[in-house]
Amino acid sequence: MSKPATIFIDGRKIDAFEGEKLLWVALRNGIYIPNLCAIRGKEHPSGSCRLCYVQVEGCSEPVTSCTLSVTDSLSVQTRSPQVDRLVKSAFELLLSHHRLGCRDCAKRKSCELLKIAKERGLKMKLTRLALLDQEAEVDDSAETFVFDRSRCVLCGRCVWICREVIKVGALGFSRRGIKRVVTTFQDVSLAQSGCIECGLCVEACPSGALYFKEGKKPAAAGQCSCRGG
Amino acid sequence: MNGNAAAAVRERYRKLEADAAARIKAIYNGPVIRVGTATCGIAAGALPVKEAFARVVEEKGLPAKIIDVGCMGHCYAEPLVIISKPGFPSLCYGYLDEDLAARLVDDFLINDDPCYEFALVALEPNDVFPTFSDFPRGVYEQKIVLEHCGFIDPGDIDHYIARGGYGALAAALGKAPAGVLDTVKESHLRGRGGAGFPAGLKWEAAVKAGPGEKYVICNADEGDPGAFMDRGILESCPHQVIEGMLLCAYAVGAERGYFYIRAEYPLAVERVRRALEQAREKGLLGGAILGSGFNCELEIFQGSGAFVCGEATALVRSMEGKMGIPATRPPRLAQSGYRGRPTVLNNVKTFAYVPPIFNRGVEWFKSIGTDDNPGTAVFSLVGKVAHTGLVEVPMGTTLRQLIFEVGEGPANGKAFKAAQIGGPSGGCLPEAALDIPIDFDSLQEAGAIMGSGGLVVLDEDDCMVAIARYFLEFTQQESCGKCTFCRLGTKHMLDILTRITEGCGEPGDLEILEELAEDVRDGSLCNLGATAPNPVLTTLRYFRDEYEAHIFEKRCPALMCKELIVYYIEPQKCSKLCNVCVGSCPTEAIYTRDDGLKAIDQEKCVKCDNCLKTCPPDYNAVIKLSPPGLLTEKEGKKA
Structure with a gap:
């Protein structure tokens, strides 16, 4: 077991262990830091969503809390003008490539984009950026759920669950740059892929990209391990 | 290693060196023609020149030998050859073609007339012809990494050994690895991949990571537009890099290393492969190197050409067969790199500095350059500059000296506008910033970066908005x-820039562009993302007026952005006797007016620039106008 460490988040004294990632310590203690790509249990954080910035005392630039290892007497602020600016910018960038229209989104009650907007007082609309074109098609070939890529934020939670937890590997990242997508091998439909419809990716998805069809939510849906415990 | 074993290693090397020196001396007892056949030479036509030499030499039954060498850095004058004939200084000739090759054989090799009128420079000091040090460029240049490039045959290891090559390795094998590490640390050698991280500290971190399997990787994934230093070095003197990697492997305790070379560099791959084979044959690579207890195997890994794979973590992932995508750090590669093992990854140039540092000493190395940036900087000097090529100057040389003295300034008498330094991750510096010294820290302060060393010179005809857009398009893709x-x-930044260059920029665009650029710089995961906005940020900083002209006046000051210019034929300069432009126009937009002069139908014009290029210098009647609205004014006058 690693050594205990006392740290300060927004001035609050918190007990943690050295080497833990700050993001998880904060969330465990009820302090919210926006995040999408963070996966508990994933040894090497992806660091791709760029939302979990915090300000470390004695450090001029904000750092991502998912990669920040706790050391004793570490002191961080979850908000600062620089942090707020980066979070606001990253959030608007994600929205510029995300089909809005929350009213008819199946995930509107559990959407983490909405949660971030609420927590940080951000608008769910584009203020300075144009909406980027999306050619995404909706894959509703699976029996129990739908994959709507136009709402995917590329956090990678579904990919991790599918590959590392269920070990099916039906989903993966493909292509580069602005064309990066979550897809199946050779872009076949989910029904043609190796998907076993365990439904865990749907529960892991923070946005409306993966959602259960009406009345198809499995009764014994497991607790998604990427966010749990 | 005990004293006897060290002496045995030295003895074995001495024999290698003596044999190589004797063989090379024998070659130079007769006439030798060295043809520069690096990629730059081949592109300029070196292979037919080499064949012409071979043909004529054979026809005349001469004893001359023809040798492939790499690039000596004077790429503007390719194809280049060096002719050595006993009794004459070795002379370098540029701009060769097959006819000149035949003539040089006849006049020089047969009739003892060195044709000085075609010679560029002599290699050795002499009474008849100037040497490199007699030219302005020679005053500023100092070659460490490029010392042998262009003068030795990269395909024959004896050329390198005869010049003392692998001597540093032989000497180092007699010392403890810790001593080798100390030398590199004391030299303050900074990594030449772009960030300038001290090589010694990187190596030390790998040592401290503990015992066990370790790797050394040479990053030759050079992918910046306009940069070709690493290619030039690998094609011209691969053994110097191999020796540097072996010294590193010895210092950190690695027994395996890789050259990560992009597959788009087939000649570099071929020459490195051959160099590795020859080093193995000589006992300089593989098991028990030079009879010592040190084993090290080097291999080539060919990258598939993704720019991002030049980033260290992405490079390692791609070698592991994963997607070439950067990972968060820590852990650093020195702790957990290739296959999860401690890995030292350095640029081609960094490794190439190591053997000279051992041969000539730490003090010598530190005497070159500046205190914090010892050594030299290698640049590929390209763009609108008279003398393009590979150049190497001490750190601390100013950009002005580099561009105007070494490169002899912009070509064709045009006015200098900016230096784009450091590739798509670098920035554009204006004339006023040219007096800053070239080193990692000063360039960063000015908003550019040293990068791996691409330097593109831009002149008055280059639109800075379009240039920023070009580089951003590269990083975006x-x-x-x-x-x-x-x-x-x-x-989003690219979309805004595209709108501006197309004349659809709006007030407020610049503010959004600048904000976004700063956010991408501060918020990106890896350094390629964090440096991608540099071309935009520096052009906004130094050339904001050009952006504003595009947005508010719909005018491109450099007359480069197609949507913002029109072509116009000035009637007072045009001649009835000339029809050249009419023939050159691919869309039949140019017609002959009733008075016999030519004019352009703007509806049909596709702005291909042909008419402007073909209009004879006597007339120079075709001009570009921006904003396009000026046309009505001009045409109004005519009527």
Whole structure:
């Protein structure tokens, strides 16, 4: 077991262990830091969503809390003008490539984009950026759920669950740059892929990209391990 | 290693060196023609020149030997050859073609007339012809990495050994690895991949990572537009890099290393492969190197050409067969790199500095350059500059000296506008910033970066908005897409820049562009994303007026952005006797007016620039106008 460490988040004294990632310590203690790509249990954080910035005392630039290892007497602020600016910018960038229209989104009650907007007082609309074109098609070939890529934020939670937890590997990242997508091998439909419809990716998805069809939510849906415990 | 074993290693090397020196001396007892056949030479036509030499030499039954050498850095004058004939200084000739090759054989090799009128420079000091040090460029240049490039046959290891090559390795094998590490640390050698991280500290971190399997990787994934230093070095003197890697492997305790070379560099791959084979044959690579207890195997890994794979973590992932995508750090590669093992990854040039540092000593190395940036800087000097090529100057040389003395300034008498330094991750510096010294820290302060060393000279005809857009388009296309800022931020920035260059810029665009650029810089996951906005940020800083002209006046000051210019034939300069432009126009937009002069039908014009290029210098009647509205004014006058 690693050594205990006392740290300060927004001035609050918190007990943690050295080497833990700050993001998880904060969330465990009820302090919210926006995040999408963070996966508990994933040894090497992806660091791709760029939302979990915090300000470390004695450090001029904000750092991502998912990669920040706790050391004793570490002191961080979850908000600062620089942090707020980066979070606001990253959030608007994600929205510029995300089909809005929350009213008819199946995930509107559990959407983490909405949660971030609420927590940080951000608008769910584009203020300075144009909406980027999306050619995404909706894959509703699976029996129990739908994959709507136009709402995917590329956090990678579904990919991790599918590959590392269920070990099916039906989903993966493909292509580069602005064309990066979550897809199946050779872009076949989910029904043609190796998907076993365990439904865990749907529960892991923070946005409306993966959602259960009406009345198809499995009764014994497991607790998604990427966010749990 | 005990004293006897060290002496045995030295003895074995001495024999290798003596044999190589004797063989090379025998070659130079007769006439030798060295043909520069690096990629730059081949592109300029070196292979037919070499064949012409071979043909004529054979026809005349001469004893001359023809040898392939790499690039000596004077790429503007390719194809280049060096002719050595006993009794004459070795002379270098540029701009060769097959006819000149035949003539040089006849006049020089047969009739003892060295044709000085075609010679560029002599290699050795002599009474008849100037040497490199007699030219302005020679005053500023100092070659460490490029010392042998262009003068030795990269395909024959004896050329390198005869010049003392692998001597540093032989000497180092007699010392403890810790001593080798100390030398590199004391030299303050900074990594030449772009960030300038001290090589010694990187190596030390790998040592401290503990015992066990370790790797050394040479990053030759050079992918910046306009940069070809690493290619030039690998094609011209691969053994110097191999020796540097072996010294590193010995210092950190690695027994395996890799050259990560992009597959688009087939000649570099071939020459490195051959060099590795020859080093193995000589006992300089593989098991028990030079009879010592040190084993090290080097291999080539060919990258598939993704720009982002030049980033260290992405490079390692791609070698492991995964997607070439950067990972968060820590851990550093020195702790957990290739296959999860401690890995030292350095640029080609960094490794190439190591053998000279051992041969000539730490003090010598530190005497070159500046205190914090010892040594030299290698640049590929390209763009609108008279003397393009590979140049090497001490750190601390100013950009002005580099561009105007070494490169002899902009070509064709045009006015200098900017130096784009450090590739798509670098920045554009204006004339006023040219007096800053070239080193890692000063360039960063000015908003550019040293990068791996591409330097593109831009002149008055280059629109800075279009240039910024060009480089951003490159990084946007090469973005791996993993992180939000780089994937989406560069896309929005590119869209805004495209609008501006097309004349659709709006007030407020610059503010958004600048904000986004700063956010991408501060928020991206890897350094490629974080440096991608540099071309935009520096052009906004130094050339904001050009952006404003595009947005508010719909005018491109450099007359480069197609949507913002029109072509116009000035009637007072045009001649009835000339029809050249009419023939050159691919869309039949140019017609002959009733008075016999030519005019352009703007509806049909596709702005291909042909008419402007073909209009004879006597008339120079075709001009570009921006904003396009000026046309009505001009045509009004005519009527």
